[in-house]
Amino acid sequence: MEKRTLVLKGRLWVLSRDGELISDIDTDMIYHNAHLAVTDVSKMGQYAFGNLKGYEEFAKQARPGDMVLAGANFGSGSSRQHAVDCFKALGVQAVIARSFGAIYKRNAINSALPVLEIPALADKAFAHFEQVEIDLGTGTLRGPSGSVQGKPMSGVARDIYMAGGLFEFARGE
Amino acid sequence: MGGTMMEKILSSHGAGDCRPGDEVWIGIDNRTARDFAGASVVANVEKNGGAKPIADPSRTFFTFDCNVPANTIPYADNQQTIRNFARKHGLKVFDVDAGIGSHVVIENRLARPGSTTVGTDSHLNIMGAIGAFGQGMGDVDIAFSFVSGRVWFEVPPSVKLVLEGIPGAGAEAKDVALTILGRFNHHELLGKSVEVYGEWVERATLSDFITIASQGTEMGAVTILFPPNRNVLDYFGMTEAEAVYADPDATYEAEYRVSIDGLKPLVAAPPNPNNVHPVSQYSDVRIDGAFIGSCTNGTLDDMRLAAKLLKGRKVAPGVMLKVVPATRSVWRTMMKEGLIDDIFEAGGIISNPGCGGCASGQIGMTGRGEVQVSTSNRNFTGKQGAGDTYLAGVGTAVASAVLGRIAGVGELEGV
Numbered sequence: 206m207e208k209r210t211l212v213l214k215g216r217l218w219v220l221s222r223d224g225e226l227i228s229d230i231d232t233d234m235i236y237h238n239a240h241l242a243v244t245d246v247s248k249m250g251q252y253a254f255g256n257l258k259g260y261e262e263f264a265k266q267a268r269p270g271d272m273v274l275a276g277a278n279f280g281s282g283s284s285r286q287h288a289v290d291c292f293k294a295l296g297v298q299a300v301i302a303r304s305f306g307a308i309y310k311r312n313a314i315n316s317a318l319p320v321l322e323i324p325a326l327a328d329k330a331f332a333h334f335e336q337v338e339i340d341l342g343t344g345t346l347r348g349p350s351g352s353v354q355g356k357p358m359s360g361v362a363r364d365i366y367m368a369g370g371l372f373e374f375a376r377g378e
Numbered sequence: 379m380g381g382t383m384m385e386k387i388l389s390s391h392g393a394g395d396c397r398p399g400d401e402v403w404i405g406i407d408n409r410t411a412r413d414f415a416g417a418s419v420v421a422n423v424e425k426n427g428g429a430k431p432i433a434d435p436s437r438t439f440f441t442f443d444c445n446v447p448a449n450t451i452p453y454a455d456n457q458q459t460i461r462n463f464a465r466k467h468g469l470k471v472f473d474v475d476a477g478i479g480s481h482v483v484i485e486n487r488l489a490r491p492g493s494t495t496v497g498t499d500s501h502l503n504i505m506g507a508i509g510a511f512g513q514g515m516g517d518v519d520i521a522f523s524f525v526s527g528r529v530w531f532e533v534p535p536s537v538k539l540v541l542e543g544i545p546g547a548g549a550e551a552k553d554v555a556l557t558i559l560g561r562f563n564h565h566e567l568l569g570k571s572v573e574v575y576g577e578w579v580e581r582a583t584l585s586d587f588i589t590i591a592s593q594g595t596e597m598g599a600v601t602i603l604f605p606p607n608r609n610v611l612d613y614f615g616m617t618e619a620e621a622v623y624a625d626p627d628a629t630y631e632a633e634y635r636v637s638i639d640g641l642k643p644l645v646a647a648p649p650n651p652n653n654v655h656p657v658s659q660y661s662d663v664r665i666d667g668a669f670i671g672s673c674t675n676g677t678l679d680d681m682r683l684a685a686k687l688l689k690g691r692k693v694a695p696g697v698m699l700k701v702v703p704a705t706r707s708v709w710r711t712m713m714k715e716g717l718i719d720d721i722f723e724a725g726g727i728i729s730n731p732g733c734g735g736c737a738s739g740q741i742g743m744t745g746r747g748e749v750q751v752s753t754s755n756r757n758f759t760g761k762q763g764a765g766d767t768y769l770a771g772v773g774t775a776v777a778s779a780v781l782g783r784i785a786g787v788g789e790l791e792g793v
Contacts, residue, residue: 229650231758233758233760237760238760241414242452242453242455244418244456256759256760278568278598282500282758283500283514284498284499284514284515285414286415286418286516286517286518289516304565304568304569306598308500308513308514308515308516311515311516311519312515312516312519315518316516316518360401361401362532365530371522371530372425372518372521372522372525375522375526
């Protein structure tokens with residue numbers, strides 16, 4: 206099994222428009238409902254952000270280890286797991302946002318895709334493609350541009366992530 | 379210290395004494411999956427569940443409502459995968475004839491006030507309408523509930539929303555929902571359990587609550603909980619003592635007061651459900667179609683209102699009026715009461731029950747430049763096709779279909 210760690214390093218995809226982090230990126234923008242019948246996770250990566258204006262090429266340009274940075278309410282909308290699994294398929298390591306849709310957040314945790322919530326995230330705090338480090342245990346995001354404090358991952362969520370997913374956690378319980 | 383409705387429902391399902399922010403394990407009374415994501419639930423159960431994977435087959439079932447009957451081979455494949463799995467494990471399938479799963483679960487009294495239900499439908503928090511816990515979750519969570527009968531949940535902070543006054547003539551529960559959507563920047567209610575009180579709430583119908591609770595997801599809320607009133611208790615044959623209410627000394631993170639007094643019909647214009655304005659502001663917008671249905675406005679009460687308003691009137695030339703009842707039972711009553719005749723004679727298109735326009739086109743999608751008035755709950759770009767969707771109540775949808783432009787019900791002659 207893949208080794209889990211609370212400290213992750215990678216290249217940052219800053220999702221912004223007119224100098225502001227994009228908020229309310231819903232699940233149709235992340236993974237459009239036209240592709241919902243796909244059940245093979247490895248085929249989901251190609252559709253990631255296919256309906257997010259300005260980022261239609263994300264799936265082609267993303268590299269394993271990348272992290273995504275967005276504004277508030279990331280992943281609002283439907284309960285589709287595809288919107289998490291498409292990132293897993295591409296090897297995206299983590300999603301960082303000011304806040305998350307509730308369903309999206311748990312889907313991500315259950316699939317061991319770490320999400321870091323940073324309510325105080327400023328629009329221009331980090332540069333596109335900057336190399337950053339996140340510490341899920343302390344909730345910190347840091348890079349050459351600076352450092353910002355978010356919510357530490359704790360309790361059941363952290364246990365599930367470290368175990369590699371919900372079922373993996375239950376098996377070890 | 380007393381508990382809110384949410385805290386008390388969670389406590390009664392194994393969470394113990396819980397407070398906002400606690401991550402708790404809760405027992406689930408109804409574990410459901412629909413045709414959308416259901417096949418992924420099956421795959422997850424088969425991969426992780428062992429030889430006897432279903433904790434309790436009598437509480438576990440599938441509801442088909444997204445693509446019914448299937449009009450794409452992938453959907454048909456997924457539905458058949460589910461049927462085969464259900465047969466093997468003795469699980470009930472509410473198949474392509476049944477209608478919207480969340481409504482079917484309420485109609486069959488599987489969910490009751492104070493109960494817990496999870497499923498793959500993101501509008502399953504509609505259970506707030508009956509003072510019950512409902513949550514849409516992804517296929518991993520749902521598979522886990524099938525296998526173990528429980529899920530983990532972060533206890534949300536509760537807020538109190540007091541609706542002041544009584545809506546004006548021609549305004550519906552949908553307009554109350556739109557008022558809330560327009561009033562709150564949807565980040566304000568994000569992650570909250572919203573309990574609703576007020577004079578109107580004490581006398582409103584179950585359909586009214588369904589309409590509002592079904593939009594909790596668009597409000598960003600975990601759920602919109604209505605303390606069961608007489609109408610809801612009677613529907614379930616329950617007494618107040620059997621339902622769950624907040625304690626008098628419950629703690630709320632915030633209390634909001636919103637006036638609905640004398641409310642007039644509203645619309646949410648593209649591109650999101652929070653873009654709410656009076657209908658009158660859009661009276662020069664010509665429309666190509668109107669849709670009446672969805673988990674928000676597909677109940678028998680909605681169909682009765684639509685038929686009453688359409689009786690003796692005609693849909694404007696060149697306008698499509700699409701009507702989709704929520705469930706098979708609603709459909710049958712529509713036949714018996716002659717509602718289908720009224721809608722047919724007015725020029726409407728009536729489809730079999732299901733999610734209608736919200737899930738990749740049971741009753742068609744909109745093309746570029748096409749303008750639709752819809753009683754559904756989402757008008758995000760691309761959601762119901764490539765066109766522009768205005769969200770509104772049944773009266774507004776009918777009036778707009780008849781007049782060929784966005785119009786309030788008061789603009790119909792004789793209303």
